[in-house]
Amino acid sequence: MELRAYSGKAKRGGGGGAKADARTTVPGFENPNRQRTVARTGFPSASFAGQIIYKMVCGHCRAEYGANGCDIHARRCPKCQGGVAGEALREAAPGLFGSCADGEGLRVGAEGE
Numbered sequence: 001m002e003l004r005a006y007s008g009k010a011k012r013g014g015g016g017g018a019k020a021d022a023r024t025t026v027p028g029f030e031n032p033n034r035q036r037t038v039a040r041t042g043f044p045s046a047s048f049a050g051q052i053i054y055k056m057v058c059g060h061c062r063a064e065y066g067a068n069g070c071d072i073h074a075r076r077c078p079k080c081q082g083g084v085a086g087e088a089l090r091e092a093a094p095g096l097f098g099s100c101a102d103g104e105g106l107r108v109g110a111e112g113e
């Protein structure tokens with residue numbers, strides 16, 4: 001008998017049809033401007049209907065700010081890169097978004113380098 005190794009493990013999403021913002025909103029995502037997605041706040045955007053605000057952090061100056069999910073991929077730091085000011089950043093109320101309340105998943109995975 002033969003054991004099959006999972007040699008095809010990297011194959012998921014191979015279709016190439018993934019939505020652009022499906023990855024940018026995952027905590028730990030970093031765009032080409034070194035703006036990193038920290039967490040989803042769950043609050044609706046004030047400027048774009050239907051968008052959710054995400055907490056971002058700048059990889060250069062560590063500024064934290066809120067950004068619309070659709071803006072993450074091209075976001076620039078409002079402090080050191082001349083980006084727009086960004087959405088007001090509000091912390092999610094404890095218990096309101098139970099699925100994330102334990103903090104699990106916020107800091108999982110790559111811790112930079």
Ligand SMILES: [Zn+2]
Binds near residue numbers: 062078080
């Ligand atoms: Zn910055």
